[in-house]
Amino acid sequence: MNVLIKGIEDERFERPLRLIANLFFEESAIHFGDCDEADLQVHIELSSDDLIEAEAVLTNSSEQSYTARYEHDWVPYENEKERFKQLKTAVSHVYLNVLQDLTGIRQKWGILTGIRPTKLIHKQTQLGLPKEEIHEKLKKEYLITDEKIQLMQNIVDRQLSVVPDLYDLQHEVSIYIGIPFCPTKCAYCTFPAYAILGKQGRVDSFLAGLHYEIQEMGRWMKENNIKITTIYYGGGTPTSITAEEMDALYEEMYRSFPDVDKVREVTVEAGRPDTISEDKLEVLNKWNIDRISINPQSYTQETLKAIGRHHTVEETIDKFHLSRGMGMNNINMDLIIGLPGEELPELQHSLDETEKLMPESLTVHTLSFKRASEMTKNKDKYKVADRLEIEKMMNLAENWTKEHGYEPYYLYRQKNILGNLENVGYALPEQDSIYNIMIMEEVQTIIGIGCGAASKFIDPKTGKITHFANPKEPNAYNLGFKEYTEKKIKILNDLFS
Numbered sequence: 001m002n003v004l005i006k007g008i009e010d011e012r013f014e015r016p017l018r019l020i021a022n023l024f025f026e027e028s029a030i031h032f033g034d035c036d037e038a039d040l041q042v043h044i045e046l047s048s049d050d051l052i053e054a055e056a057v058l059t060n061s062s063e064q065s066y067t068a069r070y071e072h073d074w075v076p077y078e079n080e081k082e083r084f085k086q087l088k089t090a091v092s093h094v095y096l097n098v099l100q101d102l103t104g105i106r107q108k109w110g111i112l113t114g115i116r117p118t119k120l121i122h123k124q125t126q127l128g129l130p131k132e133e134i135h136e137k138l139k140k141e142y143l144i145t146d147e148k149i150q151l152m153q154n155i156v157d158r159q160l161s162v163v164p165d166l167y168d169l170q171h172e173v174s175i176y177i178g179i180p181f182c183p184t185k186c187a188y189c190t191f192p193a194y195a196i197l198g199k200q201g202r203v204d205s206f207l208a209g210l211h212y213e214i215q216e217m218g219r220w221m222k223e224n225n226i227k228i229t230t231i232y233y234g235g236g237t238p239t240s241i242t243a244e245e246m247d248a249l250y251e252e253m254y255r256s257f258p259d260v261d262k263v264r265e266v267t268v269e270a271g272r273p274d275t276i277s278e279d280k281l282e283v284l285n286k287w288n289i290d291r292i293s294i295n296p297q298s299y300t301q302e303t304l305k306a307i308g309r310h311h312t313v314e315e316t317i318d319k320f321h322l323s324r325g326m327g328m329n330n331i332n333m334d335l336i337i338g339l340p341g342e343e344l345p346e347l348q349h350s351l352d353e354t355e356k357l358m359p360e361s362l363t364v365h366t367l368s369f370k371r372a373s374e375m376t377k378n379k380d381k382y383k384v385a386d387r388l389e390i391e392k393m394m395n396l397a398e399n400w401t402k403e404h405g406y407e408p409y410y411l412y413r414q415k416n417i418l419g420n421l422e423n424v425g426y427a428l429p430e431q432d433s434i435y436n437i438m439i440m441e442e443v444q445t446i447i448g449i450g451c452g453a454a455s456k457f458i459d460p461k462t463g464k465i466t467h468f469a470n471p472k473e474p475n476a477y478n479l480g481f482k483e484y485t486e487k488k489i490k491i492l493n494d495l496f497s
């Protein structure tokens with residue numbers, strides 16, 4: 001979809017206008033000035049004198065036109081970034097409204113295209129604003145519907161009950177440990193995930209670097225008296241490595257990190273059932289780790305085959321029972337809405353199978369066409385449900401979780417997500433993942449260790465976020481892990497000095 005924008009020429013508007021267009025159309029392109037092949041023309045008038053005023057007139061190829069207007073008082077600002085943000089909001093308002101009028105599609109998340117909407121409520125709550133005022137602000141400023149605002153509020157309330165000191169953890173850190181290997185790579189995946197078969201040399205080299213990072217980060221935390229809130233082993237699939245390698249890794253964690261026995265939560269993603277075995281579960285028990293993820297994604301065998309997951313539905317169920325029988329008392333499972341070939345009946349079947357297991361938490365993802373994934377590169381091969389069906393599937397999942405005692409406790413959104421919906425984590429009482437809350441609400445530094453691990457450094461005083469990512473490719477990581485460790489420690493010294 002080619003959209004010609006007239007009236008404004010500031011190219012800082014290109015990205016927000018493109019992201020909003022993508023809520024309605026696939027692969028939109030925004031043009032300023034001229035475009036001979038424009039499908040839509042939107043003339044935007046923006047005035048920023050005493051008031052911020054915006055008007056958009058959209059004209060389509062059939063010469064139909066739609067108009068929207070916006071007016072708002074200036075909010076005091078300290079810099080150009082804050083000033084432009086208010087102008088962007090005005091332009092986004094009128095632009096979204098004319099596109100909604102044109103298509104008849106109501107965007108329940110309004111002009112929001114960001115990943116972490118619940119942060120908006122947390123921020124206003126910390127400022128002491130009452131809920132009613134916050135909700136009205138979300139409706140007016142962002143055009144979010146009452147339904148989504150209530151979902152956000154329910155999640156914020158739950159998070160503050162699970163982690164009452166959520167706003168006071170900026171002087172602690174959480175740890176993410178990335179292990180970039182899987183049995184096979186799924187078609188929708190863009191995480192660091194390399195097929196482990198025949199790669200033992202790369203695995204050995206990677207683990208040597210990982211142990212080094214754990215030692216050095218542990219030394220820094222002990223020297224600076226920094227406590228750890230949570231530890232999360234992700235990937236890839238951390239249970240792809242051998243039981244002996246897992247044992248050595250957890251031993252290193254206990255030896256190097258400060259007070260691991262006092263960490264609130266340690267999670268190991270065992271997402272691929274075909275990586276779970278008795279000897280690996282025994283290792284988890286040995287190191288007092290009982291929170292794992294076993295991710296079916298779907299209980300339809302044809303779907304698993306289509307997306308490249310080489311395990312069976314029966315294997316998922318069997319490995320769940322094995323894990324439960326060997327002491328795993330907090331198991332999360334993931335389901336994905338909108339996988340190729342699936343509609344309401346397939347999701348209902350997955351939920352029926354979930355009911356037989358009743359994991360402590362269930363994360364319901366909506367399929368996202370991530371730019372670098374196999375699925376995105378070959379969309380013709382992977383046919384997915386339409387927007388209306390996706391919404392029905394999400395409603396089914398929401399109703400099912402409520403009926404079975406699960407409550408939403410974290411939420412995030414992604415670009416190119418089907419139906420412009422969301423991913424929601426649900427949990428039974430007192431079974432929420434604290435790490436998931438930490439990573440989503442960005443209240444403390446997350447130190448990323450391992451291949452492809454992203455660190456998110458958050459200034460304890462200002463809240464400013466600095467990103468730092470280790471290389472995704474194992475060979476690159478193996479060559480430079482000492483250098484990356486030194487760079488991260490330098491950033492940490494600057495933040496916590």
